[in-house]
Amino acid sequence: MSDSRLVHAHQFDDAEQQRDAASLGMWIFLATEVMFFGGMFLGYTIYRSMYAEAFAAASNRIDLIPGVINTTILILSSFTMASAVYHAALGRGRALQISLLLTIVLGAAFLGIKLYEYHEKFEELLVPGALFSFPAPFSAAAEIFFSFYFAMTGMHAVHMIIGFGLLAKLLFDARRGRYSAGYYTPVELVGLYWHFVDIVWIFLFPLLYLLGRHL
Numbered sequence: 499m500s501d502s503r504l505v506h507a508h509q510f511d512d513a514e515q516q517r518d519a520a521s522l523g524m525w526i527f528l529a530t531e532v533m534f535f536g537g538m539f540l541g542y543t544i545y546r547s548m549y550a551e552a553f554a555a556a557s558n559r560i561d562l563i564p565g566v567i568n569t570t571i572l573i574l575s576s577f578t579m580a581s582a583v584y585h586a587a588l589g590r591g592r593a594l595q596i597s598l599l600l601t602i603v604l605g606a607a608f609l610g611i612k613l614y615e616y617h618e619k620f621e622e623l624l625v626p627g628a629l630f631s632f633p634a635p636f637s638a639a640a641e642i643f644f645s646f647y648f649a650m651t652g653m654h655a656v657h658m659i660i661g662f663g664l665l666a667k668l669l670f671d672a673r674r675g676r677y678s679a680g681y682y683t684p685v686e687l688v689g690l691y692w693h694f695v696d697i698v699w700i701f702l703f704p705l706l707y708l709l710g711r712h713l
Contacts, residue, residue: 524687528694531657535698538653542646542705545639552639554710556632559624559640560647564611565707571611572696575604582668583689586682591672594685598669601692605658605665612655619644647706654702657695664688 546553582597623631624644632640668688671677677685 520683520687521690524690528690531694535650535653538646538650539701539705542650545642545646546709549636549639549642550710552636553643555636556640556643557706557709559622559632560707561615561618562707564615565703568608568611569699569703571604571608572699575601575608576693576696578604579689579692583682583685586672586677586685587679589677589679591675591677594677595669595672598665598672602662602665602669605662609655609658612651616648619648650702650706654695654698657698661688661692661695664691 578597578600582594582601585591585593585597619625623629626641626645626648630637630641630644665688668685671684
């Protein structure tokens, strides 16, 4: 049975038209994000081809375990976000709130581990700048690698922080009973955004953590 509480703004003919317009807008936004991250991936690939040995040596200075844990955490967060969309579509308000809260907790755990990794790099003098230290003859190229490391993981972290804000708004509205089986478009759209952020990490992990890894 469909939910009669359909919500749409005055400029749309019905809720379905509003949902289609919102979905199109999100997909266009994600396309621009693909181009944004794609530029960094392209730059990384070019320098990787120029300094393959140095990039491999630098990659081996990154602790693999936190990366594996964070990858697992993000995969789980994709599952909880998908569960949120599923429960929203069925009008299960309580289950929706739990799924959103779990997604926030998992995202916070990811960022906590990433901050720990950043702290390690500061301690090991692997932050690009005047104090950067890496054994010769790879010092200059290794600094380029860690410049990409901080730029790419840093921008990924910024996108996750934005996701926190969106998830918090969804949770707030869910607690007020705003969403139903007839209207859950914001949950769906934030779900797309969160999955995109997770997918970006799936590409970052092997490029930064597994490059030339000596297991």
